[in-house]
């Protein structure tokens with residue numbers, strides 16, 4: 001089967017050197033070689049997340065650590081600030097775990113404002129809050145910089161941020177912003193295959209978790225952090241070691257590109273796709289909220305997105321239909337991970353050719 005280049009918002013394209021690293025012969029997960037690997041990766045992720053907080057790697061996709069985050073951070077009641085499908089997932093996770101939670105859902109296509117958040121937190125009812133950074137379903141990116149002062153004003157609240165589709169593509173300064181738990185997955189801007197996730201945990205979040213009685217088992221953040229410390233950078237169950245080998249190679253590639261160059265490349269690709277979208281269609285989100293890593297484009301021409309994708313497939317290209325209720329009403333072009341401007345140009349030219357734009 002010829003490979004179709006992925007412009008879907010995860011999984012993203014994986015570089016051949018990274019793919020090769022996945023087939024490195026196995027090492028045991030209880031030896032010093034493994035500990036050194038996890039320790040080295042912890043330090044690299046801390047640098048990329050601008051944090052001193054410990055890093056938990058998990059042999060699950062990001063949803064697993066999101067579950068652990070909301071469950072372990074809520075002693076009283078959580079408030080979920082949603083701007084789309086993945087924001088709503090936090091509420092489903094809370095409900096499924098018996099965690100008391102309320103949800104604020106912004107009008108789709110718009111992001112969160114500090115005033116809305118402050119309005120909820122001021123009552124003192126909540127001790128955990130969740131925010132999605134880049135909402136992959138609507139292409140909305142929340143402005144963490146603008147929201148951070150509100151969370152600083154409410155230190156009783158543990159702030160959990162879903163950075164699944166933004167981390168490693170957008171600069172996220174975890175410590176300066178005061179993010180207590182930052183969760184991400186391997187298959188988006190980190191450009192690894194799916195199956196690994198990670199989160200950073202602040203001392204405040206860890207203290208909170210210690211006071212939460214039913215933290216589950218697999219995603220018990222206290223247990224995970226204790227294990228990492230006691231066993232010198234190991235994981236309680238069997239880690240997805242191939243992903244760690246791959247991440248090791250990928251972090252070297254990221255360092256070689258330079259993180260600022262990487263962030264700039266993401267901004268430039270977003271700008272190229274979004275000005276193209278405005279020329280031929282329209283953006284789904286209000287422009288100020290348009291995400292740097294994935295563009296959600298309104299299907300103003302009433303094209304069949306499924307047919308477009310079929311034609312693109314013949315050229316070994318693949319974009320994404322709208323998510324859930326936005327299917328066919330929108331389509332999405334991801335500009336994340338290791339994609340280059342030349343890839344974006346190739347895709348946009350192919351769409352123009354197929355649709356005779």
Ligand SMILES: Cc1ncc(COP(=O)(O)O)c(C=O)c1O
Pocket residue numbers: 009010061062063064086132134135136137162164165185186197
């Ligand atoms: C914003 C966002 N949050 C959470 C998730 C879920 O992540 P995972 O599929 O790694 O569990 C996704 C996946 O697409 C996402 O885009």
